[in-house]
Amino acid sequence: MTDAWNKLVERLEELTDLYGIAGLVEWDQAVLMPSKGGASRARASATIGGIMHARLTDPAVGDLLGELEADDSLDDVQTRSVELLRREYDRETKVPAKLVRELTETTNFAYQAWTEAKPASDFAAIEPHLKKVVELKKEQADAIGYEGERYDALLDLYEPGMTSVEVETMFEELVEGLRPMVDTVLDARAPRPEFLSGNYEVDRQERFSQWLTRHIGFDADAGRLDTSPHPFTIMVGQGDIRQTTRYNESDLPSSIYATLHETGHALYDQGFPERWHDLPVGSYASLGMHESQSRMWENQVGRSRDFASFMLRELKKLFETELGSVTPDEFFEGVNYPERSMIRVEADELTYNLHIVMRFELELALFRDELEVADLPEAWNVKMEQHLGIRPGNDGEGVLQDMHWAGGMQGYFPTYSLGTIYSAALFDKANRDLGGLEGEFGKGETSRLLDWLRTNIHSKGHMLDAKDLATKVLGEQPSAQPLLDYLKGKYSDIYSITF
Amino acid sequence: MTDAWNKLVERLEELTDLYGIAGLVEWDQAVLMPSKGGASRARASATIGGIMHARLTDPAVGDLLGELEADDSLDDVQTRSVELLRREYDRETKVPAKLVRELTETTNFAYQAWTEAKPASDFAAIEPHLKKVVELKKEQADAIGYEGERYDALLDLYEPGMTSVEVETMFEELVEGLRPMVDTVLDARAPRPEFLSGNYEVDRQERFSQWLTRHIGFDADAGRLDTSPHPFTIMVGQGDIRQTTRYNESDLPSSIYATLHETGHALYDQGFPERWHDLPVGSYASLGMHESQSRMWENQVGRSRDFASFMLRELKKLFETELGSVTPDEFFEGVNYPERSMIRVEADELTYNLHIVMRFELELALFRDELEVADLPEAWNVKMEQHLGIRPGNDGEGVLQDMHWAGGMQGYFPTYSLGTIYSAALFDKANRDLGGLEGEFGKGETSRLLDWLRTNIHSKGHMLDAKDLATKVLGEQPSAQPLLDYLKGKYSDIYSITF
Known part of the structure; x- marks a missing residue:
């Protein structure tokens, strides 16, 4: 039956090529396409997608899948590849072409309406679009099918193998620990360090980011770091992983942590086994697992006391005037400065997950038919008060702030917090396995951590779903506890709090 | 029958999208792809090509073509589009898939062998490859078919509608005028101006090129100018024309004239009617016509006394130290400095076409079965002596210098000189139509010329084949005479020669 396998591999190679080409088309559009190329690019993207x-x-x-499923001579990698492709094939073939088209059109219109509704803070303008999106997403979920509940089918698009109830349980534990912690930390908080606002020449920020990404292991001969308004990382081909960051003259940490975050993604992408490049197993285990890698380099590494102090020493070489008098304590405190804020993408490490959990709760209520789209704005504001203790002044800084819902990405939000949970749990395990990681961070040494991730996570590709991979590596089911412990440790260190 | 037309347009839109995507894939590879992405990029290119x-x-x-060819209700644009697509469709379907594969494989191997044979000056290493390429190109020509002779079929790939005999006649006239002119000019030549070698900071060269391309009309919101080892221009989509240039610290004219040349190509691409973007008529008339646009901006504009003096004034703002004492006369003389040289791509305006003509004569002899591949090196050296009065010291600077033959691009070379012939003839006509163009060039004003080109050439797309378009615009068959007159005028001006 090697014949069927070889034929399948040919198909997979072509799909990998197309996937990389679509990646390039998207990357180019975000990074350097001239403005007048937009209309023809939109059509070209649709063509390659089609x-x-x-x-x-x-x-x-x-x-070919049917033939190979009946073949008991396949090895583990082949069997798993067939299984993963089957999932994708079924998902794509089960949803009727008519529904796919309707979804594309509706989310395109809804997204367009969102770009105008958000600045105008006008929920009514987007409500009918959003209603239709939710209806169609329900139809999509039903067409794909699920064992437990409808939302599972949507979650499965981003976090395969994970159920709504499992996420719910983990997030409940997270919120229970997080909400009192936020109150305690914000009570103990010192004034905002001044260096957080300043004037940091973009050219030098860029030189630092280019140095930093290489320093922690990004292979710049097998990828690039460029600039785009919304940082992202994308696979263009084997040996060609593109990440972007952004530079804001008045906000130095913004570029540093965007770069560390995207480098985390890029290191994962650069760590899949070369021989699996064209196979479904040679990719990420889930978006949550992907996010765990970005969060780990951004937070567990980048916002640690030791690595922050290492970066400060290096930054002072470029920003002598601006940072000369900043102490390691101040810098560490500054890059971890917690605030209650309205906007998710500006939220700090302490409060970020509360923004995510409330979105997950609202999505779940919508797909359990416990909430109507029309009632979203009020439900949003109530959740904000409940979780973060603040209430948006208008829908623009409230329910309209993210593009995900208009874009039909229901089921995506939870992966942000799953990633954060995984990152803390995996880092805790790595630190226990290896010992003394943070001490090395003070000298800018992170290679033992990267090796551990390469061995335990990256090289495993998608042989296991994220939850199973995490369980195997941790020796137990992943939970929010390590994240809670990590945050407690950090903030008791910064503000001398006893929890 | 609008139904068949609409269906064809859908097909054409998809083909245009794929063509643009393939362009992006190629552009990215040449301009910024990381080195380790090469292998997967090669496969992705093949996939999109397939x-x-x-x-x-x-x-x-x-x-659809058959249906539309029987439809007498089509308008001119539709009829011509059907005719052009038919040509392409027939060409692509007439050549057996086996031969296409063999050609691809053979030229890939031959190109690989050429990259090693050229520096080693080892013709024997590439001879068997080249033999096979020529055999397959003969098969390809026979499969495509021709009216006159075999070489016509190859020429037609790049210069549709032009025959070998027509090119031969035009080139004979060219050589007859050119060879004595070269002798006269080189006898009268002054020493090489010193500013031609110097130290010109690349950043400032780049600033100049970016300014220059916009100044003469390149819409930078609808394209980009970047850097690559071999300058080129490519269509990525409507409103997205990418050109590249190169910078050499010790050679200022090199970047300036590469930029002017590529801008000429890019202005043509930006000048096709928008409404024709997805139709075969909305593209260039031939590679020769494309080259005429690049040559005109490089030579008739860029190397004119008046525009050169305008550029010198602007260059002095950036290179005060380096060019402060250079006079307009010296600059004009320098950017037109003629030499007998071995290498085509380094040849000046006066001698360049002799390099082309000898290649055309050799190709023609091969495809008329009057020359064997084994005898190419000696035939090359004889032609060099005959046309340029010098003999290569080895095959590396002789018959092995270009990649075209290993790459299977037989039939391409003549388009370079056809373009030069068209450029002089069209510029002469524009100057007669408009009057006083060169005077305006002294003030850096070139918009009347661009408007004339937009009206007479660019907006016509491929409604006519290049030869017919040129004949219509000129009011007579294009010939080498205007080019000869133009070169005589220029060199009698520089060195006070009476021809």
Whole structure:
């Protein structure tokens, strides 16, 4: 039956190529496409997307999968690859073409409406669009199918193998620990360090980011770091992983932590086994696991006392005037400065997950038919008060702030917090396995951590779903406890709090 | 029959999108792809090429063409579009898939062998590859078919509608005028101006190129100017024309004239009617016509006394130390400095076409079965002595210098000189139509010329083949005479020669 396998591999190679080309098309659009190229680029993206869909759902792929599923001579990698492709093939073929088209059109219109509704703080303008999106997402979930509940099908698009109830349980534990912690920390908080606002020449910020990403292990011969308004990381091909960051003259930490975050993603992408490049197993275990890598380099490494002090020493070489008098304590405190804020993407490490949990709760209520789209704004404001103790002044800084819902990305939000939970749990395990990591961070040495991640996470690709991979590495089911412990440790260190 | 037309337009839109995507893939590879991305990029390029070929040669396209060819209600643009697509469809379907594969493989191997044979000056190493390429190109020509002779079929790939005999006649006239002129000019030549070698900071060269391309009309919101080892221009999408140039610290004219040359190509690409973007008529008339646009901005504009003096004034603002004492006369003389040289890509305006003509003569002899591949090196050296009066010291600076033959691009070379011939003839006509162009060049004003080109050439797209378009615009068949007159005028001006 190697014949069927070889034929499947040919198909997979073509799909990998198309996937990389679509990645390049998207990267170029965000990073350097001239403004007047927008309309033709939108159509070209749709064309390449259509071709990918047609090639993936070609009945010949289904036939090959059937043949290989009946073949008991396949090895583990082959078996898992067939299993993963089957999931994708079924998902893409089960949803009727008409629904796919409707979803694309509706989310395009909804997204367009959102770009105008957000600045105008006008929920009514987007409500009918959002209603239709939710209806169609329900239809999509039903077409895909699920064992437990509807939302599971959507979650599965981003976090395969994870159920709504499992997420709910983990997030409840997280909130229970987090809410009192936020109160305690904010009570003990010192004034905002002054260096957080300043004037930091962009060219030098860029030189620092280019140095930093290489310093912690990004292979710049096998990728690039560029600039775009919204930082992201994308696979263009084997040996070609593109990450972006952004520079704000008045906000130095913003570029540093965006770069560390994206480098975390990029290191994961650069760590998949080369021989699996064209196989479904040679990719990430889930978006949550991807996010765990970015969060770990951004937070557990980048916002640690030791690594922050190492970075400060290096930064002073470039920003002598601006940072000359800043102490390691001040810098550490500054890059961890906690605040109650309205906007998720500006939230700090302490409060961020509360923003996520409330979005998850609202999505879940929508898909459990316990909440109507029309009632979202009020439900949002109530949740904000409940979780963060503040109430948005208008919907623009409230329910309209993110593009995800208009974009039809229901089920995506929880992966942000799952990633944060995984990152703390995995870092805790690495530190116990290896010992003394943070001490090395003070000298800017992070290679033992990277090796551990390469061995335990990156090299495993998608042989296991994220939850199973985490369980195997941790020796127990992942939970929010390590994240809570980590945050307690950090803030008791900064503000001498006893929890 | 609008139904068939609409269906064809849908196909054409998809092909245009794929063509643009393939352009982006190529552009990115040359401009900024990280080195380790090469292998996967090569495969991705082949994949997108294969998909384009499959979509173009889909029998449904042939059916639509047949239906539309029988439809007498089509307008001129539709009729011409059907005619152009038919040419391409026939060419792509007539050549057997086996031969296409063999050609791709053979030229890949030959190109690889060439990259090693050239520095080693080892013709024997590439001879068997080249033999096979020529055999396959003969098969390809026979499969495509021709009216006159075999070489016509290859020429037609790049210069549709032009025959070998027509090119031969034009080139004979060119050589007859050019060879004595070269002798006369080189006898009268003054010493090489010193500013031609110097130290010109690359950042400032780049600032100049970015300014220059916009100054003469390149819309930088609808394209980009970047850097690559071999300058080129490529269409990525409507409103997205990418050109590249190169910078050499010790050679200022090199970047300036590469930029002017590529801007000429880019202005042509930016000048096709928007409404024709997805139709075969909305593209260039031939590679020769494309080259005429680049040559005109590089030579008739950029190397004119008046525009050179305008550029010198602007350059002095950036290179005060380096160019402060250079006079307009010296600068004009320097950027037109003629030499007998071995290498085509380094040749000046006066001698360049002799390099081309000898390649054309050798190609023609090969495809008329009057020359064997084994005899190419000696034939090359004889031609060099005959046309340029110098003999290569080895094959590396002789017959092995260009990649075209290993790459299977037989039939391409003549378009370089056809372009030069067109450029002089068209510029002469524009100058007669408009009057006083060169005077305006002294003030850096070139917009009347661009408008004339937009009206007479760019906006016509591929409604006519290049030769017919040139004949219509000129009011007579294009010939080498205007080019000869132009060169005589220039060099009698520089060195006070009476021809």
